Amino acid sequence: ELKVEQNPLFLSMQEGKNYTIYCNYSTTSDRLYWYRQDPGKSLESLFVLLSNGAVKQEGRLMASLDTKARLSTLHITAAVHDLSATYFCAVPHNAGNMLTFGGGTRLMVKP
């Protein structure tokens, strides 16, 4: 059974600081997804990582994938208040689009 674990589950940080969210998964996968969710809203796609060593960056967020370690990281650089949200990683099963999600990391960026 595929398990996806994120840590930390909650992160409170000051504006301007850097931090990393970790996503571990239990079985091999060639893809990993990162999503953002604002309170009461749906999921917004941030990144799709497709291969070992893949790195993608968008603004202050950078995601990477190590398929051998079954680990993905989401690095936040110089955090701003607008980044406050819950971040989810998700891993697909081999067939189709069935995603198993991590428990989410609730990020609060304080001014």
Added chain:
Amino acid sequence: KAGVTQTPRYLIKTRGQQVTLSCSPISGHRSVSWYQQTPGQGLQFLFEYFSETQRNKGNFPGRFSGRQFSNSRSEMNVSTLELGDSALYLCASSLWGGRGSTSYEQYFGPGTRLTVT
């Protein structure tokens, strides 16, 4: 390009009733997946439909069912509602059809918030 649409957005039902939720994927997308989100269980996969066929099914009781129409629109039905079915139901739309596909993005709709009283 229009995004994923879900109707209704909010729904209040009584225990024992049944409910049908609708999802219209992005034009050209043939895969529709459904997820349930609750504070206690997080995001859980319900089922996926591709070209009118159920391709994957999550670990939910038979009260949860779905279908997909020839225009790729999908519906999910929950019969004999229980209080624990109160959740945000999200559908996701994707181009990805299997090995050899090159588009892996999954786009989520705004969700239907179901409250069971």
